[in-house]
Amino acid sequence: MDKKNMKTMTAKDLQHVSAGARIMGILVKIVTYAFLITMALVVLFPFYWMIISSLKSEVEYRATIPTFWPQQFIWGNYGQAFKDGNLLQLFKNTAYVGIVSTFLSLVITVLSAFAFARLEFKGKDALFAALLATMMIPGELFTITNYITVNRLGWLNSFEALIIPFLVSVFYIYLLKQNFMQIPNELYLAAKVDGTSDIKYLWKVMIPLALPTLISITILKMMGAWNSYIWPKLVANREDMWLVTNGLRNAFTTAEGQANYPVQMAAVAIVSAPLFMVFLFLRKYIMAGVSRSGIKG
Amino acid sequence: MVESKHQWKAWLYLAPAIILLLVFTVWPIINTVAMAFQNGYNALAAKRGASFDIGIQNFIDVLGYGSFLKNLLNTMLLCVATVPLSTMLALLIAVALNSIKPMQKFLQTIFFLPYVTNSIAIGMVFAAMFNIIGLRGGGSMADTWGIVNNFLMLLGFEPINWINQGSDYWANIVVMVVYIVWNALPFKILILLGGLQSINKQYYDAARVDGTARRRVLTRITVPLLSPMLAYVIITGFIGGFKEYSSIVGIFGETMGPPAAAGRLNTMVGFIYDSLATSSQGKASAAALILFGIILVVTMINLQVSKKRVHY
Amino acid sequence: MKVVLQNLTKIFPSRDKKAGGEVVAVNDFTFEIPDGKLIGLLGPSGCGKSTTLYMISGLQKPTSGKIFFGEDDVTTLATESRGIGLVFQNYALYPHMTVKQNILFPLENLKGKDKLTKTEMQERALEVAKLVQIDELMDRKPSELSGGQQQRVAIARALVKMPRVLLLDEPLSNLDARLRLQTREEIRRIQKETGITTIFVTHDQEEAMSISDMIVVMKLGVLQQIGKPQDVYDDPVNLFVAKFLGTPPINVLEGRIANGKICVGDAAIGEAAGVEDQDIYIGIRPEGFELDANGALECKLSNVEVMGRDVSIVSTHEASLNPVIRSIIDADNKIDLSAETVRFNIKPHKLFVFNKETEKRIYW
Numbered sequence: 001m002d003k004k005n006m007k008t009m010t011a012k013d014l015q016h017v018s019a020g021a022r023i024m025g026i027l028v029k030i031v032t033y034a035f036l037i038t039m040a041l042v043v044l045f046p047f048y049w050m051i052i053s054s055l056k057s058e059v060e061y062r063a064t065i066p067t068f069w070p071q072q073f074i075w076g077n078y079g080q081a082f083k084d085g086n087l088l089q090l091f092k093n094t095a096y097v098g099i100v101s102t103f104l105s106l107v108i109t110v111l112s113a114f115a116f117a118r119l120e121f122k123g124k125d126a127l128f129a130a131l132l133a134t135m136m137i138p139g140e141l142f143t144i145t146n147y148i149t150v151n152r153l154g155w156l157n158s159f160e161a162l163i164i165p166f167l168v169s170v171f172y173i174y175l176l177k178q179n180f181m182q183i184p185n186e187l188y189l190a191a192k193v194d195g196t197s198d199i200k201y202l203w204k205v206m207i208p209l210a211l212p213t214l215i216s217i218t219i220l221k222m223m224g225a226w227n228s229y230i231w232p233k234l235v236a237n238r239e240d241m242w243l244v245t246n247g248l249r250n251a252f253t254t255a256e257g258q259a260n261y262p263v264q265m266a267a268v269a270i271v272s273a274p275l276f277m278v279f280l281f282l283r284k285y286i287m288a289g290v291s292r293s294g295i296k297g
Numbered sequence: 298m299v300e301s302k303h304q305w306k307a308w309l310y311l312a313p314a315i316i317l318l319l320v321f322t323v324w325p326i327i328n329t330v331a332m333a334f335q336n337g338y339n340a341l342a343a344k345r346g347a348s349f350d351i352g353i354q355n356f357i358d359v360l361g362y363g364s365f366l367k368n369l370l371n372t373m374l375l376c377v378a379t380v381p382l383s384t385m386l387a388l389l390i391a392v393a394l395n396s397i398k399p400m401q402k403f404l405q406t407i408f409f410l411p412y413v414t415n416s417i418a419i420g421m422v423f424a425a426m427f428n429i430i431g432l433r434g435g436g437s438m439a440d441t442w443g444i445v446n447n448f449l450m451l452l453g454f455e456p457i458n459w460i461n462q463g464s465d466y467w468a469n470i471v472v473m474v475v476y477i478v479w480n481a482l483p484f485k486i487l488i489l490l491g492g493l494q495s496i497n498k499q500y501y502d503a504a505r506v507d508g509t510a511r512r513r514v515l516t517r518i519t520v521p522l523l524s525p526m527l528a529y530v531i532i533t534g535f536i537g538g539f540k541e542y543s544s545i546v547g548i549f550g551e552t553m554g555p556p557a558a559a560g561r562l563n564t565m566v567g568f569i570y571d572s573l574a575t576s577s578q579g580k581a582s583a584a585a586l587i588l589f590g591i592i593l594v595v596t597m598i599n600l601q602v603s604k605k606r607v608h609y
Numbered sequence: 610m611k612v613v614l615q616n617l618t619k620i621f622p623s624r625d626k627k628a629g630g631e632v633v634a635v636n637d638f639t640f641e642i643p644d645g646k647l648i649g650l651l652g653p654s655g656c657g658k659s660t661t662l663y664m665i666s667g668l669q670k671p672t673s674g675k676i677f678f679g680e681d682d683v684t685t686l687a688t689e690s691r692g693i694g695l696v697f698q699n700y701a702l703y704p705h706m707t708v709k710q711n712i713l714f715p716l717e718n719l720k721g722k723d724k725l726t727k728t729e730m731q732e733r734a735l736e737v738a739k740l741v742q743i744d745e746l747m748d749r750k751p752s753e754l755s756g757g758q759q760q761r762v763a764i765a766r767a768l769v770k771m772p773r774v775l776l777l778d779e780p781l782s783n784l785d786a787r788l789r790l791q792t793r794e795e796i797r798r799i800q801k802e803t804g805i806t807t808i809f810v811t812h813d814q815e816e817a818m819s820i821s822d823m824i825v826v827m828k829l830g831v832l833q834q835i836g837k838p839q840d841v842y843d844d845p846v847n848l849f850v851a852k853f854l855g856t857p858p859i860n861v862l863e864g865r866i867a868n869g870k871i872c873v874g875d876a877a878i879g880e881a882a883g884v885e886d887q888d889i890y891i892g893i894r895p896e897g898f899e900l901d902a903n904g905a906l907e908c909k910l911s912n913v914e915v916m917g918r919d920v921s922i923v924s925t926h927e928a929s930l931n932p933v934i935r936s937i938i939d940a941d942n943k944i945d946l947s948a949e950t951v952r953f954n955i956k957p958h959k960l961f962v963f964n965k966e967t968e969k970r971i972y973w
Binding site for chain 1: 304306307308310311313314317318320321322323324325326328329332340386389390393394396397400404406407408409410411412413414415416417418419421422423425426428430431439440441442444447479482484487488491511536540542543546547550551566569570573578581582585586588589592
């Protein structure tokens with residue numbers, strides 16, 4: 001009897017504890033959301049500041065007491081940024097480099113991945129291992145010699161120099177090969193029996209099935225062209241060959257703080273916009289590609 | 298028969314990749330090593346037919362430069378400060394994100410945004426946020442103190458000269474750390490959240506049955522089960538950190554430092570490019586090999602540590 | 610600890626969100642599990658057995674109804690306060706901890722007056738490890754253990770807190786056939802030794818029948834029957850329970866009741882005095898057949914399988930719902946293999962009659 005009473009007591013005690021735990025749970029939820037939202041605001045703040053600054057007048061921008069919403073929207077900043085930064089030329093160059101290098105890179109990657117995934121030849125495994133080994137070496141090691149090579153080839157200040165040295169990515173070949181290998185070999189053999197050519201098979205079967213990977217590669221490659229800075233700076237010192245990043249950093253930086261900051265922010269916003277658009281529409285592919293690759297474009 | 302036909306076909310498909318890799322990847326590796334061990338190698342002179350002694354003078358010279366050691370120190374400082382900070386922050390955000398349902402996708406998208414930016418362009422925005430314009434009155438008055446200082450002043454602190462002429466080295470470093478962490482978060486959050494979501498929910502049910510406290514669940518279950526992902530983001534974080542360059546260009550411009558203190562924040566990679574500009578390819582190669590060596594050693598140490606710490 | 614479920618109901622929103630609606634996973638369960646027994650929750654997948662188990666554990670909250678442990682209402686109590694041990698289907702052993710650390714983990718969580726000293730914990734862990742016979746494996750990681758050993762570790766981890774109730778979710782489903790037999794005996798032994806009320810979930814009727822003190826048969830969220838395994842087998846309340854229990858399964862024939870007789874076609878195979886005429890299903894256990902040259906039920910002989918002590922006669926009948934009728938008789942009986950047909954008498958207590966519409970048992 002006594003024992004039973006005791007048990008009831010503990011159960012009630014426990015009930016109390018569990019009510020406390022529930023309040024604790026709600027508190028944890030509140031703290032969690034507060035933390036996340038604060039961090040999200042910190043992450044977003046530079047973007048917000050970029051946009052409102054780009055719309056302010058120079059006087060307002062220099063105001064001692066900052067304004068968090070432009071008193072007057074100076075849309076002209078954008079036009080001026082376009083003109084001052086010669087952004088049209090930069091966009092053209094970057095788009096050309098991005099599109100051509102992405103296209104050629106895809107062709108090379110698809111052909112190589114197909115050879116590794118579906119064809120049998122002597123030394124396949126050794127060759128593939130050798131390719132993977134090159135991934136461990138930092139790109140800075142290649143730059144010095146590649147600069148000399150490009151110079152000898154007479155490619156300085158040419159699109160060849162901006163495009164050709166980076167066409168092959170071992171990582172993309174690896175990624176696509178893995179993807180191709182998941183496609184059952186029977187499909188290939190069946191196509192052979194029907195007398196389908198390799199190229200037709202690739203085009204009709206493998207490429208559609210590997211499309212998500214190809215889209216990821218395309219986006220990452222485009223982002224790479226959009227964000228590249230060091231190599232173009234080395235091989236293209238003529239202004240008409242600059243890519244956006246080089247042009248942006250040089251056009252709006254003066255040695256002694258006399259820049260028109262709202263116009264500079266407008267230029268930054270213009271340059272950032274295309275990537276944002278692509279991200280909004282193709283978020284899924286970008287995030288999937290990044291989580292598998294771990295490379296910053 | 299089919300086999301031999303495939304042989305030449307395979308090589309045909311591989312030809313473009315192999316040729317390009319031979320020219321732009323394999324040859325550079327050989328040539329970089331070769332240049333590094335020719336004392337005072339200079340490509341222009343080499344083209345004119347000059348020859349160089351074989352030796353390790355390039356390495357001795359590079360290590361003897363005060364600027365190299367300073368650049369190495371800058372690089373290490375940024376690495377040591379940013380990798381733990383960004384990893385911890387990313388872990389907290391990922392765990393928090395994983396524990397909520399409403400708004401999860403939305404917040405996840407926001408946290409990924411810094412990834413799809415141009416590190417030079419947004420660097421300029423950060424510079425603007427820290428920039429003081431129109432300083433006068435012996436430094437007591439300014440047109441604008443910059444939004445960061447505005448916040449500090451709102452909280453009752455003195456404004457700090459972050460990046461302008463006469464700014465303190467450590468103030469510069471703080472700005473760089475803030476920017477690099479901001480930039481490094483999205484990738485780490487993405488990887489860690491992916492890892493968290495692949496942990497079997499039953500471990501958490503089991504922990505609940507045993508009445509495990511929240512903090513204990515985090516330290517004894519989540520973090521150990523996440524350890525392979527943590528090791529991955531830490532290793533890639535260090536590798537990226539040792540190659541830091543363009544984020545500094547983003548904030549300080551190609552002078553790699555505030556006005557009148559140019560080059561103060563230069564890094565290893567910056568040193569390599571500066572050597573190129575003076576056409577001392579031998580020294581640049583030696584520096585690149587040293588960078589490679591350091592990255593290799595740091596990665597090895599990381600792997601060794603994680604072998605003991607990373608579970609299964 | 611006695612466990613009582615009172616009108617327990619669990620409703621999930623339907624998975625197909627556009628169609629809306631909801632799924633009743635557990636519908637109005639009321640039953641009592643006596644103290645210190647081993648109980649099997651039995652049913653095909655989707656019958657709500659796992660949901661019931663998770664509601665008892667507190668990991669899922671019931672939509673309505675109550676759960677009592679002894680006299681305590683634990684319905685709203687948090688999982689960790691219920692004093693239960695739970696063994697997961699795939700064990701959920703922490704892969705980064707050794708066997709010992711896994712077993713110690715629940716003890717290290719204890720707070721307040723329940724807190725144990727280091728040595729007490731070690732003693733307790735060793736004690737349960739000995740009980741489940743894994744004390745030799747204490748320093749291994751789960752990945753270094755066989756499936757059966759992992760199962761034992763999971764049971765040890767659940768037992769180390771000395772739970773009031775032990776719950777096992779499909780404890781044998783991840784083991785191979787040989788281990789399954791061995792492990793179920795093991796579970797029986799451990800339960801006997803500890804005397805802890807133990808509830809386990811299974812879809813395998815043989816497993817449930819062989820070790821349970823009591824079985825609870827469910828179908829589509831509705832409780833069908835509860836009782837000792839032999840009682841349920843001998844006295845099923847409806848066609849579903851009759852079909853679900855027994856290997857080989859029960860033979861089902863279409864028939865009708867006419868003038869108090871149970872008829873298959875024209876043949877009267879049994880009496881059902883006082884039951885009004887109607888169409889019925891007839892269930893006959895394989896062991897309910899007796900070979901008799903003048904027997905009432907005539908079947909076409911297909912073949913005979915000799916299994917040593919017993920003989921299994923495989924025959925067909927046009928009224929049978931199963932493709933074949935399987936009967937098990939003593940091997941002493943002589944069967945004429947060349948005959949076209951075979952005739953049986955049916956043992957009355959192995960024959961069950963069910964209403965054709967409701968599939969409920971008809972008693973008389």
